Amino acid sequence: MIAHLANRSFIVGRIPTLLKVGLVTTLLKHPGLDTSDYKNFRPIINLTTDSKIFERLALALLKPHIVSSPNYCPLQSEYRSAHSTETALVKMVDDILGCMDSGSVAVVLGLDISAAFDTVFHQTLLGRLELEFGIHGVSPEGSVLGPILFTTYIAPIGRLIEQHGMHYHKYADDTQLYTSLTVPAD
Numbered sequence: 001m002i003a004h005l006a007n008r009s010f011i012v013g014r015i016p017t018l019l020k021v022g023l024v025t026t027l028l029k030h031p032g033l034d035t036s037d038y039k040n041f042r043p044i045i046n047l048t049t050d051s052k053i054f055e056r057l058a059l060a061l062l063k064p065h066i067v068s069s070p071n072y073c074p075l076q077s078e079y080r081s082a083h084s085t086e087t088a089l090v091k092m093v094d095d096i097l098g099c100m101d102s103g104s105v106a107v108v109l110g111l112d113i114s115a116a117f118d119t120v121f122h123q124t125l126l127g128r129l130e131l132e133f134g135i136h137g138v139s140p141e142g143s144v145l146g147p148i149l150f151t152t153y154i155a156p157i158g159r160l161i162e163q164h165g166m167h168y169h170k171y172a173d174d175t176q177l178y179t180s181l182t183v184p185a186d
Contacts, residue, residue: 002050006057013137015054022047055144062135063148071132072151073158078172079148088171095167096178104180111175113154125153132156147172 009015026041033040047055066072067080077088096106129135133152150173157175161168166179 002053006054009054010058010061015051019048019051019054022051052144059144059148062145065135066133066148066152069133071155073155073170075158075168076151076170078170079151085171088169088176092169092176092178099178099180102180103182105183106178106180108176108178111177113173113175120150120153125149128152128155 005016022045025044025046027044028035029040029042063079072080075091077083077085077091092108096108099106129149129152132155151170154170154173158168158170161175161177166177168175168177170176
């Protein structure tokens with residue numbers, strides 16, 4: 001019964017309304033923020049078990065397609081097999097040590113775009129899924145899908161950084177930009 005309902009939902013692109021019901025609680029985004037301002041809270045939705053099963057099935061279908069796409073950022077170390085914070089750090093440290101070995105100075109700039117999770121323009125996301133990842137027709141939805149969809153949303157950032165001759169590495173919503181500078185001899 002659940003398999004039939006899940007398959008039908010994926011075909012039509014809609015999850016039954018009953019499975020979208022959940023308990024909404026709020027969580028302060030960062031300690032110390034003003035608790036009287038609603039913008040400082042993030043809604044957390046506790047969904048039913050059936051809803052979570054549907055989302056996990058959708059993720060299992062969607063993730064391999066996205067991650068294997070040539071447009072998926074090759075320097076994104078989360079949401080893919082055999083990549084982690086450790087692989088991100090090893091890559092960056094190796095690049096920075098190579099820079100230092102050549103007598104240059106490494107400059108690193110860390111970008112935390114976690115607030116961008118709250119400002120995703122859905123039409124842009126849908127366009128990016130279609131144009132860059134070949135996903136069209138019915139649109140995906142669900143909280144479990146959020147992180148992998150966000151990486152598709154920010155996928156062009158890597159190409160933009162490379163166009164300016166810089167190195168980078170991404171882990172979820174964190175992007176580390178780094179470059180080498182030659183220090184003039186005194």
